[in-house]
Amino acid sequence: MKVSIEVINKDQEEEICIRCHEVNKEIHQIANQLKMNHSILVGHEDDKIHQIKLRDIYYFEAVEGKVFIYCKDKVYEVKHKLYEIEEMHRGEKFFRASKSTIINITKISHISPSFSGRFEAVLDNGERLMISRKYVPDLKKILGL
Template identity: 60%
Template sequence: MKISIENVSPDKEEEIIIRCYEVNDEILELMNKLKTKNSILIGYNDDSIYQLNPSNVYYFESVDNKVFIYCRDKFYECKQKLYELEQICDHKRFFRASKSIIINITKISHVKPSISGRFEATMVNGEKVLVSRQYVPVLKSKLGL
């Protein structure tokens, strides 16, 4: 694989071009890393606006047509939709746990089976988040079970 860097003037937009004969998993992973490396989330709390790093996010939740970002000990409202956050965030680190929740797998302390085939994920900050039965196989796969 050849890597080239071309300097541009400050008034031009920086751009990354990937030339390949086939879009394979390696190329998709590279694209995803490039997209998420610089992604900063914007959260709103108490009339203040915060820049949040996705790696500090425990989970996202949609409640009553509002999306919230949950971190270790604070939560923020987010203007983006859940599906947009799912596209922004690293698919190796985040996964859909239900129609209304996306979890950061690196922030899970432990999981245990719950009622009706669901799983209960306990986050490292002690919060408990339910994983819907239809998403349990995804969780198991991500955990290597």
């Protein structure tokens, strides 16, 4: 595979172009990784507004009508609904784990079966999240199990 880099003027928009013989799983993974490295969401903490990189997000959770972004050691409120976040980041490294949670699969340290057909995901920061049995097949498909 050939990789090329071209320096452009500051007034031109940066872009990444992938030229391939066929679009396969590896090409999708490369494209998704590039998107995650540059995608930013706006999160609110008290009276402050923060730009949060998608790759730094561990999971989203809906609680009492509000949606929160959980990072390694900070929590921010986001003004989107959970279904909107799911739609915006479909095909990226996020999956719906329950009615109220969307998890970044790149932050999962390990998963294990739990009771009643559910799974438990342990994230890199030590947090434990339940994956409801309705979404276990989706997780298995994403992980190739």
